[in-house]
Amino acid sequence: MQNEIVERSALSAVSVPIPIWISGRIVLTDEIIENGSVLIRGRHIEAVNTPCPDGAITMEAGDGYILPGFIDIHLHGGGGADFMDAEEDSVAIVARAHMHHGTTAMVPTTMTCADELLEQVISCILPTLERPTGGARVLGLHLEGPFFSAAGKGAQPVSEQRIPTKKILEKFISLAEGHILRWDESPELENTLLFAEIMKENGILAAVAHTQANANQAMAAYDAGFSHATHFYNSMSTVHKENGIVHAGVIEATYLRDDVTIELIGDGKHIPRESMQLAYRIKGPDRICLITDAMRAADTDCVQSVLGAKSGGTPVVIKDGVAQLPDLSSYAGSICTMDRALRVAHLEYGLPLTGVSRMLSLTPARLCGCDGMKGSIASGKDADLVIMDREFNVRKVFVEGELLYQA
Numbered sequence: 001m002q003n004e005i006v007e008r009s010a011l012s013a014v015s016v017p018i019p020i021w022i023s024g025r026i027v028l029t030d031e032i033i034e035n036g037s038v039l040i041r042g043r044h045i046e047a048v049n050t051p052c053p054d055g056a057i058t059m060e061a062g063d064g065y066i067l068p069g070f071i072d073i074h075l076h077g078g079g080g081a082d083f084m085d086a087e088e089d090s091v092a093i094v095a096r097a098h099m100h101h102g103t104t105a106m107v108p109t110t111m112t113c114a115d116e117l118l119e120q121v122i123s124c125i126l127p128t129l130e131r132p133t134g135g136a137r138v139l140g141l142h143l144e145g146p147f148f149s150a151a152g153k154g155a156q157p158v159s160e161q162r163i164p165t166k167k168i169l170e171k172f173i174s175l176a177e178g179h180i181l182r183w184d185e186s187p188e189l190e191n192t193l194l195f196a197e198i199m200k201e202n203g204i205l206a207a208v209a210h211t212q213a214n215a216n217q218a219m220a221a222y223d224a225g226f227s228h229a230t231h232f233y234n235s236m237s238t239v240h241k242e243n244g245i246v247h248a249g250v251i252e253a254t255y256l257r258d259d260v261t262i263e264l265i266g267d268g269k270h271i272p273r274e275s276m277q278l279a280y281r282i283k284g285p286d287r288i289c290l291i292t293d294a295m296r297a298a299d300t301d302c303v304q305s306v307l308g309a310k311s312g313g314t315p316v317v318i319k320d321g322v323a324q325l326p327d328l329s330s331y332a333g334s335i336c337t338m339d340r341a342l343r344v345a346h347l348e349y350g351l352p353l354t355g356v357s358r359m360l361s362l363t364p365a366r367l368c369g370c371d372g373m374k375g376s377i378a379s380g381k382d383a384d385l386v387i388m389d390r391e392f393n394v395r396k397v398f399v400e401g402e403l404l405y406q407a
């Protein structure tokens with residue numbers, strides 16, 4: 001069983017925090033330091049590669065690794081809860097479940113639904129922005145929908161999909177009190193340019209998603225200010241025919257745009273090895289975020305679950321490490337965690353560890369506008385750290401200087 005440290009550690013109970021000195025192999029942005037050290041004091045990293053000061057508590061990573069905490073910018077649930085449950089404790093349950101796998105900050109994702117439910121979900125998430133969750137820190141909101149075309153719907157319910165209007169966009173922006181970090185839309189929809197305009201005015205990252213647009217439509221969206229592609233490759237068009245004429249799709253358009261970032265589901269199921277390697281070669285680690293897109297069954301032993309809200313969601317079975325429709329005809333959500341995404345990208349798909357670490361931490365931090373404080377191991381940044389063994393299993397997790405988990 002996992003052994004969770006629930007109480008604030010005695011270390012932070014005293015007024016002058018006792019420093020913690022951790023030695024081991026450190027994964028920095030561009031290099032791995034074999035015999036390094038990280039000194040934590042209070043909430044922050046005080047120094048990297050410094051001698052152990054007198055009176056410090058010492059820890060060691062042994063033959064494992066010290067990595068910056070993972071930042072998941074697209075997840076729906078875990079530990080049995082989903083944000084769409086619109087229950088106050090669901091955010092903390094998800095935050096703790098993913099923290100056990102190294103996620104130290106996250107952007108909760110909502111699904112396409114009726115306005116009333118979206119309002120309730122947002123009002124449950126907002127209070128958690130200001131306080132520790134006992135798990136991953138909540139950075140802001142990700143609205144996945146409801147502005148999706150029926151053709152690219154994926155697992156999003158068709159009945160609640162609609163066209164963006166100024167009125168509805170402004171309503172939710174004001175309801176979320178400026179905390180929407182990212183919002184997705186299908187670029188083939190009417191009012192896409194209006195959507196881009198309003199996102200730009202409000203400093204929200206606009207992303208193409210759940211789309212069957214052709215390359216021209218995608219390029220027009222990118223020209224208007226869209227700058228990110230949600231779960232790239234999944235629910236997304238590639239070369240196809242329209243009335244017998246061949247068109248390129250969103251995937252090709254996105255590859256041609258150096259100003260567009262992408263995110264990849266890291267479970268080793270949604271993205272084949274060659275597709276991730278190709279994305280890495282074209283986009284590089286500074287324009288890719290690894291995400292989980294996890295549903296509620298992540299970090300549970302469930303074999304049956306529900307995608308989306310507890311009541312009214314889609315029943316799914318968990319088989320071969322992925323949620324699937326009960327007749328096994330289609331994937332219906334991921335149960336990925338960020339440590340698994342690391343193992344898939346590095347150990348199975350052969351991508352370099354420093355690059356994988358950047359895709360898990362620094363690039364998502366930059367997209368969230370918090371790379372000054374999070375996303376890498378550097379003095380002055382938040383002490384968000386994951387200590388892993390040599391097989392990349394999580395051994396310890398620090399969130400803002402607090403040891404919240406040890407295996």
Ligand SMILES: [Zn+2]
Nearest residue numbers: 074109144293
């Ligand atoms: Zn999603």
